[in-house]
Amino acid sequence: xxxxxxxxxxxxxxxxxxxxxxxxxxxxxxxxxxxxxxxxxxxxxxxxxxxxxxxxxxxxxxxxxxxxxxxxxxxxxxxxxxxxxxxxxxxxxxxxxxxxxxxxxxxxxxxxxxxxxxxxxxxxxxxxxxxxxxxxxxxxxxxxxxxxxxxxxxxxxxxxxxxxxxxxxxxxxxxxxxxxxxxxxxxxxxxxxxxxxxxxxxxxxxxxxxxxxxxxxxxxxxx
Amino acid sequence: xxxxxxxxxxxxxxxxxxxxxxxxxxxxxxxxxxxxxxxxxxxxxxxxxxxxxxxxxxxxxxxxxxxxxxxxxxxxxxxxxxxxxxxxxxxxxxxxxxxxxxxxxxxxxxxxxxxxxxxxxxxxxxxxxxxxxxxxxxxxxxxxxxxxxxxxxxxxxxxxxxxxxxxxxxxxxxxxxxxxxxxxxxxxxxxxxxxxxxxxxxxxxxxxxxxxxxxxxxxxxxx
Amino acid sequence: xxxxxxxxxxxxxxxxxxxxxxxxxxxxxxxxxxxxxxxxxxxxxxxxxxxxxxxxxxxxxxxxxxxxxxxxxxxxxxxxxxxxxxxxxxxxxxxxxxxxxxxxxxxxxxxxxxxxxxxxxxxxxxxxxxxxxxxxxxxxxxxxxxxxxxxxxxxxxxxxxxxxxxxxxxxxxxxxxxxxxxxxxxxxxxxxxxxxxxxxxxxxxxxxxxxxxxxxxxxxxxx
Amino acid sequence: xxxxxxxxxxxxxxxxxxxxxxxxxxxxxxxxxxxxxxxxxxxxxxxxxxxxxxxxxxxxxxxxxxxxxxxxxxxxxxxxxxxxxxxxxxxxxxxxxxxxxxxxxxxxxxxxxxxxxxxxxxxxxxxxxxxxxxxxxxxxxxxxxxxxxxxxxxxxxxxxxxxxxxxxxxxxxxxxxxxxxxxxxxxxxxxxxxxxxxxxxxxxxxxxxxxxxxxxxxxxxxx
DNA sequence: CATGAATGAGAATTCATTCAT
DNA sequence: TATGAATGAATTCTCATTCAT
Numbered sequence: 060x061x062x063x064x065x066x067x068x069x070x071x072x073x074x075x076x077x078x079x080x081x082x083x084x085x086x087x088x089x090x091x092x093x094x095x096x097x098x099x100x101x102x103x104x105x106x107x108x109x110x111x112x113x114x115x116x117x118x119x120x121x122x123x124x125x126x127x128x129x130x131x132x133x134x135x136x137x138x139x140x141x142x143x144x145x146x147x148x149x150x151x152x153x154x155x156x157x158x159x160x161x162x163x164x165x166x167x168x169x170x171x172x173x174x175x176x177x178x179x180x181x182x183x184x185x186x187x188x189x190x191x192x193x194x195x196x197x198x199x200x201x202x203x204x205x206x207x208x209x210x211x212x213x214x215x216x217x218x219x220x221x222x223x224x225x226x227x228x229x230x231x232x233x234x235x236x237x238x239x240x241x242x243x244x245x246x247x248x249x250x251x252x253x254x255x256x257x258x259x260x261x262x263x264x265x266x267x268x269x270x271x272x273x274x275x276x277x278x279x280x281x282x
Numbered sequence: 283x284x285x286x287x288x289x290x291x292x293x294x295x296x297x298x299x300x301x302x303x304x305x306x307x308x309x310x311x312x313x314x315x316x317x318x319x320x321x322x323x324x325x326x327x328x329x330x331x332x333x334x335x336x337x338x339x340x341x342x343x344x345x346x347x348x349x350x351x352x353x354x355x356x357x358x359x360x361x362x363x364x365x366x367x368x369x370x371x372x373x374x375x376x377x378x379x380x381x382x383x384x385x386x387x388x389x390x391x392x393x394x395x396x397x398x399x400x401x402x403x404x405x406x407x408x409x410x411x412x413x414x415x416x417x418x419x420x421x422x423x424x425x426x427x428x429x430x431x432x433x434x435x436x437x438x439x440x441x442x443x444x445x446x447x448x449x450x451x452x453x454x455x456x457x458x459x460x461x462x463x464x465x466x467x468x469x470x471x472x473x474x475x476x477x478x479x480x481x482x483x484x485x486x487x488x489x490x491x492x493x494x495x496x497x498x499x500x501x502x503x504x505x
Numbered sequence: 506x507x508x509x510x511x512x513x514x515x516x517x518x519x520x521x522x523x524x525x526x527x528x529x530x531x532x533x534x535x536x537x538x539x540x541x542x543x544x545x546x547x548x549x550x551x552x553x554x555x556x557x558x559x560x561x562x563x564x565x566x567x568x569x570x571x572x573x574x575x576x577x578x579x580x581x582x583x584x585x586x587x588x589x590x591x592x593x594x595x596x597x598x599x600x601x602x603x604x605x606x607x608x609x610x611x612x613x614x615x616x617x618x619x620x621x622x623x624x625x626x627x628x629x630x631x632x633x634x635x636x637x638x639x640x641x642x643x644x645x646x647x648x649x650x651x652x653x654x655x656x657x658x659x660x661x662x663x664x665x666x667x668x669x670x671x672x673x674x675x676x677x678x679x680x681x682x683x684x685x686x687x688x689x690x691x692x693x694x695x696x697x698x699x700x701x702x703x704x705x706x707x708x709x710x711x712x713x714x715x716x717x718x719x720x721x722x723x724x725x726x727x728x
Numbered sequence: 729x730x731x732x733x734x735x736x737x738x739x740x741x742x743x744x745x746x747x748x749x750x751x752x753x754x755x756x757x758x759x760x761x762x763x764x765x766x767x768x769x770x771x772x773x774x775x776x777x778x779x780x781x782x783x784x785x786x787x788x789x790x791x792x793x794x795x796x797x798x799x800x801x802x803x804x805x806x807x808x809x810x811x812x813x814x815x816x817x818x819x820x821x822x823x824x825x826x827x828x829x830x831x832x833x834x835x836x837x838x839x840x841x842x843x844x845x846x847x848x849x850x851x852x853x854x855x856x857x858x859x860x861x862x863x864x865x866x867x868x869x870x871x872x873x874x875x876x877x878x879x880x881x882x883x884x885x886x887x888x889x890x891x892x893x894x895x896x897x898x899x900x901x902x903x904x905x906x907x908x909x910x911x912x913x914x915x916x917x918x919x920x921x922x923x924x925x926x927x928x929x930x931x932x933x934x935x936x937x938x939x940x941x942x943x944x945x946x947x948x949x950x951x
Numbered sequence: 952c953a954t955g956a957a958t959g960a961g962a963a964t965t966c967a968t969t970c971a972t
Numbered sequence: 973t974a975t976g977a978a979t980g981a982a983t984t985c986t987c988a989t990t991c992a993t
Contacts, residue, residue, distance in 0.1 A: 077973090100966060102976095111975040112968085122967060176450055216447055216462055223446020224439055227399060231489040232482055239439055241477030246469030254464030259455055266454035299993070300956055323983060334958045339985065341956095522972070523977060546962060557979040562964065564977095622896060662893055662908055669892020670885055673845055677935035678928050685885055687923030692915030700910030705901055712900040746952085769987060771955095780954040781989085791988060958990075969979075 081118045084108040088129050092171040097126060127180045129171060134184045136164050141191035151202020154195040154214070155244050162221045162236045169229040172222045176215070178268040185268075209247045210258040215268075217243050304341045306331045312352050315394040320349060350403045352394060357407045359387050360398075364414035374425020377418040377437070378467050385444045385459045392452040395445045399438075401491040408491075432470045433481040438491075440466050527564045529554045535575050538617040543572060573626045575617060580630045582610050583621075587637035597648020600641040600660070601690050608667045608682045615675040618668045622661075624714040631714075655693045656704040661714075663689050750787045753777045758798050761840040766795060796849045798840060803853045805833050810860035820871020823864040823883070824913050831890045831905045838898040841891045845884070847937040854937075878916045879927040884937075886912050 087108035091099045101122050105115045119125040140160035144153040165172055178185055192214055199205035220243065221236055228235035245251060259267070310331035314322045324345050328338045342348035363383035370376040388395055401408060415437055422428035443466065444459055451458035468474060482490070533554035537545045547568050551561045565571035586606035590599040611618055624631060638660055645651035666689065667682055674681035691697060705713070756777035760768045770791050774784045788794040809829035813822040834841055847854055861883055868874035889912065890905055897904035914920060928936070 080974090101968085102966080105976095113970085113975050113977095114973085116968070117974080120968095173449075213461070213465075216451070216458065219446045219450040220443040220462060221446065223442045223444065223449070226396075226446070227442040228439070228482070228486075228490050232486040234479070235439065235482050235486070235490075238436070238477045238479035238481060239443060241479060242436075242466065242469040245475045245477065246465040248475065251474050252468045252471065254461045254468065256457070256461035256464060258461060259451070259458050263451075263455040263458065267451050267458075303956080324985085325983080335985080336959065336987085337957050343985090345984065526977080547964090548962085558964085559966085559980065560978050566964090568963065619895075659907070659911075662897070662904065665892045665896040666889040666908060667892065669888045669890065669895070672842075672892070673888040674885070674928070674932075674936050678932040680925070681885065681928050681932070681936075684882070684923045684925035684927060685889060687925060688882075688912065688915040691921045691923065692911040694921065697920050698914045698917065700907045700914065702903070702907035702910060704907060705897070705904050709897075709901040709904070713897050713904075749953090770989085771987080774955095782954050782956095782991085783952085785989070786952075789989095954993085956990100956992080958988100960987100962986075963984090965983075966981100967979100969977105971977080972975085 077118075080108075080110055080114055084110060084115050084118055084125070085128055085132060088125050089132065089168065092126070092129055093168040094170055096170040097174065101125070126171065126174055127182075129168075130174050131180070131182055131184070133164065133168055133171075133175055134182055134188065137161055138184050138188050138191070140164065141188050141195065144195055145191060149202060150198040151204040152199075154192075154199040154205065155240075157192065157195055158214075158217060158221070158240055158244070159237075161218055162225065162240055165218075165222055165225045166229045166233050166236070169225055172226060176219055176222065176268065203249060204244075205247045206249050206251070206253065208253050208258075212259040212261065212264045213247070215264060216259065300341075303331070303333055303337055307333060307338050307341055307348070308351060308355060311348050312355065312391065315349065315352055316391045317393055319393040320397065324348070349394065349397060352391075353397050353403070354405055354407070356387060356391050356394075356398055357405055357411065360384055361407050361411050361414070363387065364411050364418070367418055368414060372425060373421040374427040375422075377415075377422040377428065378463075380415065380418055381437075381440060381444070381463055381467070382460070384441055385448065385463055388441075388445055388448045389452045389456050389459065392448055395449060399442060399445065399491065426472060427467075428470045429472050429474070429476065431476050431481075435481040435484065435487045436470070438487060439482065523564075526554070526556055526560055530556060530561050530564055530571070531574060531578060534571050535578065535614065538572070538575055539614045540616055542616040543620065547571070572617065572620060575614075576620050576626070577628055577630070579610065579614050579617075579621055580628055580634070583607055584630050584634050584637070586610065587634050587641070590641055591637060595648060596644040597650040598645075600638075600645040600651065601686075603638065603641055604660075604663060604667070604686055604690070605683070607664055608671065608686055611664075611668055611671045612675045612679050612682070615671055618672060622665060622668065622714065649695060650690075651693045652695050652697070652699065654699050654704075658705040658707065658710045659693070661710060662705065746787075749777075749779055749783055753779060753784050753787055753794070754797055754801060757794050758801065758837065761795070761798055762837045763839055765839040766843065770794070795840065795843055796851075798837075799843050800849070800851055800853070802833065802837055802840075802844055803851055803857065806830055807853050807857050807860070809833065810857050810864065813864055814860060818871060819867040820873040821868075823861075823868040823874065824909075826861065826864055827883075827886060827890070827909055827913070828906075830887055831894065831909055834887075834891055834894045835898045835902050835905070838894055841895060845888055845891065845937065872918060873913075874916045875918045875920070875922065877922050877927075881928040881930065881933045882916070884933060885928065 084104070088104045091104045091107055095103075101115060102112055104125070105112045108115070115125070119128060137160075141157050144157035144160065147153040147156045165175070168175065189211070193211050196205065196209070196211055196214055200207055200209075221240065224236045224239045307327070311327045314327045314330055318326075324338055325335055327348070328335045331338070338348070342351060360383075364380055367376040367380035367383065370379045388398070391398065412434070416434050419428065419432070419434055419437060423430055423432075444463065447459045447462045530550070534550045537550045537553055541549075547561055548558055550571070551558045554561070561571070565574060583606075587603050590603035590606065593599040593602045611621070614621065635657070639657050642651065642655070642657055642660060646653055646655075667686065670682045670685045753773070757773045760773045760776055764772075770784060771781055773794070774781045777784070784794070788797060806829075810826055813826035813829065816822040816825045834844070837844065858880070862880050865874065865878070865880055865883060869876055869878075890909065893905045893908045
């Protein structure tokens with residue numbers, strides 16, 4: 060959709076070239092994480108960005124913070140996609156449009172999806188996305204393209220399911236997710252049978268978004 | 283479902299205590315990978331198994347081989363699940379049963395799903411699983427629970443999609459996948475709309491299973 | 506002769522401090538290998554050089570490469586010695602001078618002689634040394650200090666024989682080789698009896714220099 | 729010459745099969761050290777001997793002790809060679825015969841020569857060898873094949889020098905030492921010029937035999 | 952006793968992060 | 973300020989030695 064890491068203003072206190080560096084790094088990191096996964100070394104990212112590691116660390120105090128920034132950018136793109144979907148006509152098809160846009164973004168960033176849909180950093184943009192998605196879902200409900208028992212949480216689960224497909228197929232069949240999305244959309248139509256289990260509740264969803272990986276107190280190494 | 287690493291005979295050439303340790307290690311590794319991901323250190327696995335690293339390395343000459351062994355076990359469990367599903371009555375529901383069993387196994391091994399559905403080691407058991415799944419799908423076709431245009435490849439994609447859900451929810455809502463599976467099953471019923479895109483073809487599937495991550499010719503990081 | 510690891514320029518692409526460290530490491534490695542043998546741990550070398558292991562590995566990507574670099578330095582010193590010997594007067598004594606210089610260098614590096622006289626890395630400097638030594642030998646032939654049947658290969662064997670003496674005596678009698686060299690020089694004089702066996706031929710010499718230890722096709726230990 | 733590890737009686741308190749095992753191990757170790765060097769793992773030696781490591785460790789409490797035993801055997805062979813040389817006619821040629829026999833033994837055991845000519849274990853057989861060699865040297869002196877200024881210590885140095893040649897050539901030219909020995913023998917003839925340096929003195933020789941490698945107090949690891 | 956499994960200290964190497972230039 | 977060199981803890985793996993069967 061939108062070219063990741065655009066010219067979104069980065070706060071006022073950043074000199075022009077500094078901001079340019081920040082952008083270069085972010086873009087390089089986005090590509091590196093997307094292609095090679097989060098395990099890529101910072102050195103390789105810095106190299107790709109055409110800067111030294113020192114510069115990278117000046118902008119992003121830890122690798123973690125860089126990851127978060129990349130995810131933040133990606134979330135912005137998702138937010139843009141959601142906003143764009145709100146303009147789709149007929150309105151009842153906005154949700155489908157959003158799912159497809161989001162899937163395309165996942166393909167582009169296939170290496171860091173593990174972090175896309177969790178919320179360690181509690182990014183405020185998620186609330187905006189949530190609001191948009193709820194609105195899209197409401198329109199679909201009202202327009203009769205999606206059953207009433209399909210909740211907001213189900214949409215999030217759909218995104219996760221798309222992630223599973225994308226992570227396994229994006230390298231060799233970058234469009235394989237399309238059929239899967241069609242399947243999902245068919246599954247939530249009013250004339251499809253309702254599942255026997257209820258959606259996740261809001262607190263479960265929050266928990267899932269919050270601290271995926273590692274059940275409360277465990278873990279050998281750092282994080 | 284089945285307790286991973288059961289008393290599957292380990293070939294005759296292993297002393298009793300050695301076999302016991304092998305099992306302990308495999309079980310510990312299964313749990314560690316499941317909970318902490320493949321990045322856990324071998325030391326921590328050995329500790330969990332109550333053995334020294336040396337012992338671990340005596341049984342599994344590299345960490346990679348340990349991972350493969352764990353995946354192999356898991357595949358066996360999946361194979362068992364597929365075989366069990368072939369006994370389900372009515373036969374048309376066997377596929378659904380299999381998907382649910384496989385999902386439960388994925389929850390148990392949530393940390394190493396990335397390796398479960400690829401095929402670096404070209405384990406022959408996969409062929410057996412494939413045969414079973416094709417049979418299950420055939421029964422479902424004939425029994426009218428699944429549309430004829432749903433192919434074997436689609437079932438694999440479903441497993442990947444379940445993986446996506448499991449990886450995001452297993453920690454906090456270990457049953458969240460159930461609703462998703464219901465959704466998927468609803469989506470493939472004869473009365474549900476067919477997707478606008480065709481299933482993956484066999485060669486794409488093979489490629490996806492084979493060398494996930496990293497588009498054909500690329501070095502890991504350095505270059 | 507020359508203090509190993511001198512101010513030989515290390516190529517321009519190295520910052521001042523980096524070059525200094527490289528030198529420190531090389532010098533420390535030279536001493537460590539010389540005193541303790543090639544088995545010394547890299548950590549101990551790094552410590553001796555006053556740097557961290559990481560620094561060592563930044564300059565030399567493997568321990569092997571460090572060994573090669575040390576040997577390379579040593580070869581340079583040998584090359585210098587050969588060149589210096591070419592200026593000795595009378596010219597017929599140049600070969601003797603060279604043998605003595607080379608012996609002194611061997612004493613200094615007694616721990617890594619095993620690698621000095623083999624040629625895994627196919628260092629081009631060896632050709633230069635060979636040329637010089639052939640010239641020195643020719644002068645000795647013409648000057649009547651060495652018999653005509655003494656070939657270049659014999660000089661190499663002499664160096665190996667000196668190595669044997671040095672490795673056994675350097676720790677307690679660092680000058681013991683002098684008498685041995687005198688003996689050898691006496692043995693090759695025109696008035697000394699010719700040996701009953703011919704010198705090695707060139708291909709044997711090359712093989713000996715190339716892959717010492719381990720007769721062509723064998724694995725290290727296991728098989 | 730003699731097949732290493734013969735049926736030398738091993739003290740009375742060893743049951744027949746135990747003694748047989750000891751011999752098998754010793755022979756395997758001799759071959760392994762000879763071919764692969766002292767770095768071979770004990771496991772590989774045990775395997776070669778057709779016994780378990782446990783058995784090996786029952787006979788030889790440490791790897792070091794095994795090495796010493798192998799060297800001890802080798803010394804016995806050297807002793808045998810010296811004794812045999814005492815029967816050579818004319819007596820003045822005994823020393824040359826001994827040097828050649830000893831060289832052949834070194835070729836056979838090229839992997840552990842580093843330990844052959846030192847005397848950590850203070851093996852009494854060395855004294856016997858020394859006595860024989862002194863006698864051989866005396867006969868050579870009297871017979872006029874060796875100059876009077878050539879001392880016992882010089883003969884030891886010759887053995888070391890042969891070692892240097894053997895270690896570098898044995899793999900590819902197992903007879904290359906012959907020419908070198910001829911050279912050495914020529915060098916010590918009465919009509920050859922005397923070296924400008926005196927032989928090692930007895931205490932230096934003892935020191936060299938005693939604790940080669942590692943000047944008094946140093947050394948990161950174990951020994 | 953023989954066996955080979957278990958042990959764990961130590962070795963080489965990597966990489967996120969800090970710091971001198 | 974930008975650079976990339978330095979750092980060292982953590983990781984995988986080996987091997988001499990001990991111990992249960």
